[in-house]
Amino acid sequence: MDGLTPVVGYNLAIGVVVSLELLYLLSLEESVTAYRRFVLVTVAGLVLAVIGGPIVELVAPQLVHWVHGTAALLVVYGLYDPVTNDVRTTEWERVLLSEPSRVRRPAGWMTPMDDEILGALHGTELVLTPAVVAFNTGFSRKEVNRRLIELADHGFVEKVERGKYRLTRRGERYLRGQLRSTASADTETGVRG
Known part of the structure; x- marks a missing residue:
């Protein structure tokens, strides 16, 4: 040294x-x-x-x-x-x-419209009404309202108050393709299928 x-x-x-x-x-x-x-x-x-x-x-x-x-x-x-x-x-x-279908694994109850509805809610972190989602996706407000209720029943969106929805963490995971199987995840979390 x-x-x-x-x-x-x-x-x-x-x-x-x-x-x-x-x-x-x-x-x-x-x-x-x-x-x-x-x-x-x-x-x-x-x-x-x-x-x-x-x-x-x-x-x-x-x-x-x-x-x-x-x-x-x-x-x-x-x-x-x-x-x-x-x-x-x-x-x-x-x-x-x-081509979102290559990444996501939609459950049997889901429709192609659900991806577009979730996509409209994604990234905004806003609470949106069915009318606003319908305007941005091109679907009728009535169709969007029915699908939002179904998506809320499965935990992809949450109803904040009457007629107002936002994307949940589970919905974000689905959009990123991180949900392994939405059907098995429904039974694990107790969401109706």
């Missing part, structure tokens, strides 16, 4: 400051909750590089390349999965927009 040279001291000080900034940024960031594990792996790799590198250089200089290599692997692994998830998400969105 050669001691704390000015270069190693500078690297160590910068590493500590950058690591604290990364950890502070990580604690503030709320939009990455879906990728939390991978962000932590990436930050661990960065912290290992900026703090572990100078410490190992001070204690055992022959191992510094191993530490930097491990840090690089952690960063690459941490960034790999969110990027591939985004690519997969983009592909699923393209399939969903071009």
Whole structure:
């Protein structure tokens, strides 16, 4: 061990400051909750590089390349999965927009109109009336009202108050193609089929 040279001291000080900034940024960031594990792996790799590198250089200089290599692997692994998830998400969105039936598994009681009604409610987070949904889908208000009642009975939409509906979490999962089998999910949740 050669001691704390000015270069190693500078690297160590910068590493500590950058690591604290990364950890502070990580604690503030709320939009990455879906990728939390991978962000932590990436930050661990960065912290290992900026703090572990100078410490190992001070204690055992022959191992510094191993530490930097491990840090690089952690960063690459941490960034790999969110990027591939985004690519997969983009592909699923393209399939969903071009041919929703390939992604979704409608139950026997569902009609093609149900997808359009759910689609009109999706993404708005608004409470809509059958008349507004009918206007946006091109179906009659009476047809839409009947289907909304059926969709509410199966838990895809909820009636907020008389004549006003919004999409439920189950409806969102169906639209994303995440419900395995709507018929078996109905019996599990006690929704009538």
